[in-house]
Amino acid sequence: MVRLRLFGILLLLSNGIALAQDQPSFKPLRYNEDYSYLAKDSSRTFYEGLKYIPFSKQKSDSYLSVGGEARGQYFYIQNEDWGDSENDGDGYLLSRFLLHTDWRFSKNVRAFVQVQSSLASSRPITTPVEENPLDLHQAFVDVSAFDTDHSSMAFRVGRQELSYGSQRLISVRENPNNRQAFDAAKIMYKTKDVNLDLFYSHYVLAKKGVFDDGFNKDTRLWGAYSTFKSVPVLGGIDAYYLGFYKKSALFADVKGRELRHSVGSRVFGGLDSWNYDIEGLVQFGKLGSSKILAWTASINTTYSFDDIFLKPEIGLKAELISGDQGEKDRVGSFNALYPKGAYFGLAALIGPSNLAEFHPSINFQLAKDLEFSVDYDFFWRYSKADGIYGVNMVQIYDDGGSQNRHIGNQLIGALLYNPNRFLTLRGEFTWFQAGNYIKDVSAGKDIYISGLTAQVKF
Template sequence: MKNKLLLLVSLIPLSCFAQEYPSFKSSRQDEDYSFLKKDSTKGNWYKTMKFLPADKSKNIYFSFGGDIRFQYFYAKNENWGDGEQDNDGYVLSRYFLHTDFHAGKFFRAFVQVQSSLADGRIDPSPIDQNPLDVHQAFADFNFINENGKRLIVRAGRQELSYGSQRLVALRDGPNNRQSFDGVKVMAGKENVSADLFFSHYVVAKDGIFDDNSNQDRQFWGSYFVFNKIPVVKNIDLYYLGYERLKANFNDAMGKEIRHSLGARIWGKSESWRYDGEAVYQFGDVGSKDINAWTASINTGYRFNSIKFHPEIGFKTEVISGDKYEGDSKLQTFNPLFPRGAYFGLASVIGPSNLIDLHPSISFEITKNIDWVVDYDMFWRYSGNDGIYAPNTSMIYPSNTTTKKKIGNQLESEIIWEPTPFLYFRLEATWFLAKDYIKASGIGKNIFFTGITSQVRF
């Protein structure tokens, strides 16, 4: 741990470049440093790292970067006391390094390696630990990419992320981000953009350079975004298709073919922000027909004229679960590839068979320090279905009790971003187990706390 902290401190001098470069993106492949072609500054090693010409015209160039994150977590009564418990806490570390190669306007190659380690973690899962592997390796063929128009074909291993990341996410919260092997076509003109893709999920393994495509899990779809729409401002419309050979729900198992149709309305003003989304799913699992859905609202109002600029937020989700056991229907919603820590890192609950009410308040203590407090209340949508993890693996079945109340969760976090290069977070969560959890397992209350430090370059 000491060596990791020394490494982090050694990179702090990067902050002297904070005013010269744009903010980093969550998906590092979305960054563009071509503007440095016109920068005549010499002797700046960081500029050379971000823009290294390979010819005199500077149309062919390399860009390098990375990301280092260290986290310490301590949990009391993890998983509500079920399973082996860790009384000492554990350290998660994650390292990203990438190379971005551009050959003129029409070709690009991007390679990113990832190392995710879990020190002191009891029986770490692939979400926690993946020692070293290729996270992304793709080529872009830019047929059109100018004057607000684009037509790009991307082939290879890549991240997928759409909309609010409720169904397709980077999975940045957990230690190991997810990726896909596939082909994606990206098109856009003025205020309209569209993606079409076909892929296989990449399975993380506890070895070195051994991750591979899961041929039993196919994922395809199309995603359209319309901006500058009167009144609502922005609309997303999408179709997502998913197939896996072995699915296992409370009352269904077998081959799953699931289709999702969704719509999202979102936008913000100086004070208001809003995000509403609805999804309908159909298809089949084994011999059962899928008839599932979800609807969510996420809104907030920021008081800009008040000290600390408090923002009051409210989010609610209703997510279908199976109504009756033994019939020919399955109403359990599948969130596909969502954020791994969907309701925070302490809670293992995923967005299936759930009703969630989630008020929050945040304060801007200083320009670079935010304090967020939120409170989550969870119920089962259907008493005839269990609760699931984000990957739809079952946590508890339906037959333990008819009670629907799962529990309440209070979370507080302080976030400090002194520069675009540095990020620190201190968090604590309390989960109060209620009737369903107590009837289904040991049912203890959870206390979870952690600290995160991260540097990007």
Template sequence: MACLLAVMLLPEARPSYAQEVRFKTLRYEEDYSAIQPDSADFYSQVKHIPLGKKHSYLSLGGEVRYQYFWYKNPGWGSEPEDQDGFMLSRILTHADLHWGNHFRLFAQLQSSFAAGNTEPASPVDENPLDIHQLMMEADLYAKNNQRLFLRMGRQELSYGSQRLISVREGPNSRQSFDAARLIYDAKYLRADAFYANYVQGRKGIFDERFWDGSSQLWGTYVTLPQISSFPGVDLYYLGLSKKSVFADAVGRERRHSLGTRIWKEASGVSFDFEAVYQFGSISMSQIRAWTVSMDASYKPHMERLAPVFGIKSELISGDRTPGDRLLNTFNPLYPRGAYFGLASLIGPYNLTDVHPYVQWEVCRRITWSMDYDLFWRMGREDGLYAVNGALIHDGRGIKHKGIGKQLGTDVNFRPGRFLDFKVEFTWFDTGKFLRFAGLGKSIYMAGFTAAVKY
């Protein structure tokens, strides 16, 4: 009945451009060069505006997203109650200029607002207007299905499974970097070398600073794509320099991450394994940290509407001995915001996590998901951290590892190519660690998201 209602209420449009619209996480990766300039429909004309010169055109697009959230016992009872909940809104709009085959400019504005919060909103939730992306791209070599190009300016970065570098889609404001990137792209290899500065969000209008140097990121990322039955492989090195606060060290850290990811997407069994080792220094301490993560799923060889059964698990190192001038706390760098669900209660620091889940495409437009997450501290002598790295509790004097259990479910409704609706519920049952830390109340969260992309 729900599927029938979805089809009746908002039937998907099928104009001539439908097969050419492919929205991507990184909007600058979309390609509308194949749209014919003389297309009759208005939307195609907006996505491909000819500029006279051969292979030159302007493409316009954007996104509008509204979210409503309601929490009971926010902060496990440590934060003020809000009986009415709060609203978040975000507007993104961009222009993509292609001049010939070998040069382009991409610009994107972002505006985000928060309403109804019990406490002042951070720049992550409220940033009235800023230049989110402004970059140029120029080919240095393009021949025989090989391409070497330079991408320079303010831009979003996203690598692999977004465990370490992400666009941060979950929170209200997406994140970006001022970066210079040299990228080689061929059929069986993609290699990216870059140097970047993280863009610190501010709550004014056009007040984000360019290349301020407060948080620096550099590295190389190499991807060998999946070929037939062989899995894809990522190899990378990432360097970080920024001020950080951990339970056992505070100061400017210089951290190096060596990692690999092995992944495969298939109709039956899919998997994603990733391992990272970190070293460096912070204040007077040396850094030695690591993480291993896994995401494996199985979809029965049945009809298209078969459910997907999966399990995720992560081992994320925490500090072992306070005061020994050796920091073992893993730093996830710039991860995706909704790391363990839209509620975003815990960050990927000092953690052991087991996370079974099921996803079912109820019909072509509706998907239902449910997951059950169990959390423990990896190290008894380290604390509990939020998604943004803020220290929730330093963990001192508490030997219990059990943080809690989280049950989440959501229903995603996509009535058409441009619209997306999502309803989500989360229950977090506190464990012994949180109760001994004075954070003993269970959290309940309900959220609703409505988004349109164009």
């Protein structure tokens, strides 16, 4: 009851704030927000006073900022796990609370601290991704080496969120209840046309206690991620290398220490009403005594008809993601590392490994702040010798001896309402029609999911 009341208070507060304010949108990574512009406002409101609390009257870049969010979700699922789990008669509630403070001591030094509380109600069995009562989510320090009109370099050390590119490999995991973080050291170099990050990190494994998400020595992620902006003809280009280590991993029927290297590139941009995002990467290394050779390729494109009634936007996405071929001493299963949790819709039923996917969609602008979208996914197994995986890269079902590739089709309809930058409301319905492979390895029932989400940011 306490958290429901708190969420209600924040909901009312957000509407009141929104009527009085005209400010930039919140960033997906909250530590990227900069409220130093409020130093010029001598008549700051109560809300603006939270976003800009000056340490010094002489220095506009020396201040404290406070922010956060509250999100509540209700889900009802029929035939969870394609009928292999018992039906929950009345659904369940998920809630997430985030609170952060951003300490800007000077132009060159800042600290960012954020706590997270993720809770679940009426859910028979929960994972730490759904329920993590209270923990230190982020706590890092930035030190700037130099910052000129042409380039800058900064060092960041501590617990932090990482997000790169289309979030296919490294994401904040926004849609699931508990966002993910890394204990990391990072160098960030920027110019007008180039961004380059070098980092070394340990993944923070969520646990279901209070302030118990400690340092995790069993998984490591390191790499270099570069973005080249305004490239002639192509638009933007990402080029990256990622190294990954896990003390114990399991793919297909191979188990052991995993050392995996990912090398990839992404081309993205737009031309008038057309937007595109094309990515490909190769993975190699060792899992136990077996060699790794895996890959993925994807294309995601949209076209907007801005001059037509309801401004329809048509999208088309296609992906090929390798799976194990059953070869002795070779693992072909792709590891998506730390992707966005709801990879194929909010339902998050299947993860990105051993898949061939075709995904048309359409979005309508019903009103200024109201959108309706429909998308339809076709899923097949890329390899018959491998099964399907969850978004956490844990195998859901093995090949089961099935010779069928068709996993199923997924229809999603969603209504999104954004009356202001503080409040988001979303309603969604998912129907997953079981294919022949699912029928071979499980109870084979169709899954039906309905969900409601309300989110407030401040």
